[in-house]
Amino acid sequence: MLRNRRQFSAAFDEEASFVAGATQIHTHSPTCVKYSISRPSRNRDLCRFKAPWRWVEKTVFTEDGVLQIRRHHNIVNRWNKAMAVGLWHNHDISFIATQWKTMAVVYYVTNCATKLEDPVWRRVATAAEVFSAVGGSVAGSTADMRQRADCVQNRTRQFLMRVANRIFTERPLSQVEVVAHLMGYGMEFASNEAWTFLNVSSLYWHIFRRWPHLRRASGEESDEFFDETVLLEESGQKVSLVQAYPRRGRLLQGLSLYDYMSVVKLKRKGGRKYARGQVEFDGSWPLSQKRVQVLRKPGKHAVVCLDGYLSMKFGEEDDACYRRYVPFVWKQGLVFTFCRGRDKEGS
Secondary structure (H helix, E strand, O other): OOOOHHHHHHHHHHHHHHHHHOOOOOEEEEEHHHHOOOOOHHHHHOOOOOOOOOOOOOOOEOOOEEEEEEEOOOEEEOHHHHHHHHHOHHHHHHOOOOOOHEEEEEEEHHHHHHHEEOOHHHHHHHHHHHHHHHHHHHHHHHHHHHHHHHHHHHHHHHHHHHHHHOOOOOOOOHHHHHHHHHHHOOOOOOOOEEEEEHHHHHHHHHHHHHOOHHHHHHHHHHHHHHOOOEEEOEEEEOHHHHHEEEEOOOOOOOOHHHHHHHHHHEEOOOOOOOOOOEEOOOOOOOHHHOOOOOOEEOOOOOOEEEEEEOOOOOOOOOOOOOOOOOOOOOOOOEEEOOOOOOOOOOO
């Protein structure tokens, strides 16, 4: 067969197709839906991998610069002929463009390879046995060794409490994840270290109160219908970056909301009147007497993440006050398309 190139190529393709058909076809399982069942029904996908996928005639770069890989079957995972024939096993292909992606892939592979599927009751039983062994060894120590034993017991108890707090969970854990947590290693790989979060609900209602057209489109033109939202924390009233943005002052006037959240942190005023990187709020704002803007250090800018829901009533089907849309993040700022009028369903 090796001397006949045509026959070898045909046999190679046939075997590769056989392996792909046996191992690369996606089958829906509880794993597909366990992360999507808590999402609102209108945005919910049956499969978290979004299968079946659309067909792609050929591998090509689109006008937007996106690489589309050829797909001639809407339920087969990406695969490679040589890997299929050589491994005779299912495999996945991921484009690695950066060092961080490499580390993330290595962590993912080792994480899956060592994942423990033991239920919670078995983990509790194992922890109880360890606690009993530690307690027995300490009880049997002599009086001269009591002080040292108490110290050892205290350190051991603290360590076991860290283990227990980590493993008493409903989801399966891997050995890599547990060891990384106990040793203080990171479990997320990204090119940045700082993150700032923007709650979708607070942002939407902040825009809603300031935008008459949005209130008219929802049929609620009266300002009396909506109460003012006050965020509280342990130290008192909490001020969000969205709330502070209109009062940012003249020096930061040219920043978009995205840029503002990336470079600014909010802090309470301390004893020092002036400090490096501090920018005062607009003096007419009452909270400017207690809060101050602090610029992040160069190169330490935060990435803005959208989180939360527009409404916490997940069973609510009434769209009288809003239409749910995904906000788009642009480099120059944010473009929000949250609402469209009830009378213009297709606009």
